[in-house]
Amino acid sequence: MDIPEMTEHIKNFSLHNCDNKGFKRVLLQLFGFLGQGKSSFINTCKYVLDDTEYKIYADVKNNDGGNTTARITYPLTDTLTLVDNRGCSVMNTYETGEIFAQLGNLLPLDQEVEWSKDLKLVDRIVAAERYVQSSDFIFPIFVYSVKKGLASQEVPEIKELLDIAKNLTGICPVVVLTHKTHSNLRDVRAKFEDMDVERIFALENFTPEDHLKTRGKHEEVLKLFLEVIKDIQFRIQRFSDPEEEREKRKQFVLRYIYETEVKKREEEMERRHRNEQRPVTTAEQRNCTLQ
Ligand SMILES: Nc1nc2c(ncn2[C@@H]2O[C@H](COP(=O)(O)OP(=O)(O)OP(=O)(O)O)[C@@H](O)[C@H]2O)c(=O)[nH]1
Numbered sequence: 001m002d003i004p005e006m007t008e009h010i011k012n013f014s015l016h017n018c019d020n021k022g023f024k025r026v027l028l029q030l031f032g033f034l035g036q037g038k039s040s041f042i043n044t045c046k047y048v049l050d051d052t053e054y055k056i057y058a059d060v061k062n063n064d065g066g067n068t069t070a071r072i073t074y075p076l077t078d079t080l081t082l083v084d085n086r087g088c089s090v091m092n093t094y095e096t097g098e099i100f101a102q103l104g105n106l107l108p109l110d111q112e113v114e115w116s117k118d119l120k121l122v123d124r125i126v127a128a129e130r131y132v133q134s135s136d137f138i139f140p141i142f143v144y145s146v147k148k149g150l151a152s153q154e155v156p157e158i159k160e161l162l163d164i165a166k167n168l169t170g171i172c173p174v175v176v177l178t179h180k181t182h183s184n185l186r187d188v189r190a191k192f193e194d195m196d197v198e199r200i201f202a203l204e205n206f207t208p209e210d211h212l213k214t215r216g217k218h219e220e221v222l223k224l225f226l227e228v229i230k231d232i233q234f235r236i237q238r239f240s241d242p243e244e245e246r247e248k249r250k251q252f253v254l255r256y257i258y259e260t261e262v263k264k265r266e267e268e269m270e271r272r273h274r275n276e277q278r279p280v281t282t283a284e285q286r287n288c289t290l291q
């Protein structure tokens with residue numbers, strides 16, 4: 001396929017032509033840590049698919065991230081919609097619960113995202129049930145910046161995040177590596193390959209500073225979407241109806257929140273127990289005598 005054919009193929013892709021089970025739209029759910037290039041990737045995709053001048057749709061900032069604070073939808077074609085989810089700063093349990101609730105599409109779209117600690121997230125998931133459309137097919141895309149590098153000790157935690165995302169959505173997340181031209185590329189790509197990621201795309205996002213359209217950059221994005229479409233067509237045949245899929249995702253996330261909460265409390269109790277068992281130090285004894 002040449003570039004116009006690829007573009008037409010992506011724009012004409014519709015769930016009506018496959019055994020869609022009642023799914024109507026695909027949400028391409030972007031997730032990842034802060035400042036990895038998620039919003040820039042959205043602007044890049046719009047620039048390539050619309051093929052007009054470069055526009056800033058999703059807010060991009062020149063900082064370490066934390067700029068996107070809401071889940072915003074960006075329709076790309078009649079069927080494909082990109083979702084800019086709020087990035088997390090670290091992999092702590094309450095932030096990851098929140099990420100999975102966003103990823104599983106259990107929280108409302110186009111609204112500010114607040115991070116809820118403890119079980120408040122459960123209340124928000126229940127309250128959102130009225131607003132969330134079950135007919136949305138969820139497709140996870142993990143965005144990671146090559147520029148950041150990837151230390152070996154960070155690998156297990158990213159692998160866990162990707163594995164949970166896979167079990168939650170039923171789809172192996174596609175990994176998009178941004179800042180492709182950075183010298184870390186080879187190392188970062190190899191580490192993601194070792195994490196059993198099936199599809200890795202490395203690209204250089206178009207940015208406000210550099211959006212000269214080259215064939216290489218343009219084609220890279222189109223190829224990514226052709227693969228994503230193939231994955232959707234493969235997976236949709238194996239899904240049950242949208243209501244049941246959403247129910248499964250909800251149960252999965254609620255169980256995750258419950259289990260992490262139990263683990264947190266157990267750890268807290270163990271810590272207290274350890275403190276009680278600890279022999280009193282000479283300094284503490286001295287303090288007691290002085291009082
Ligand atoms: N050179 C280059 N710069 C990039 C690339 N991707 C993103 N940037 C720049 O990196 C910075 C952060 O990118 P964003 O798109 O805002 O990242 P984000 O993941 O949306 O960040 P938050 O929403 O704040 O978590 C911006 O200054 C972008 O212009 C890339 O592939 N190449």
Ligand SMILES: [Mg+2]
Pocket residue numbers: 038039040059060067068084
């Ligand atoms: Mg952003």
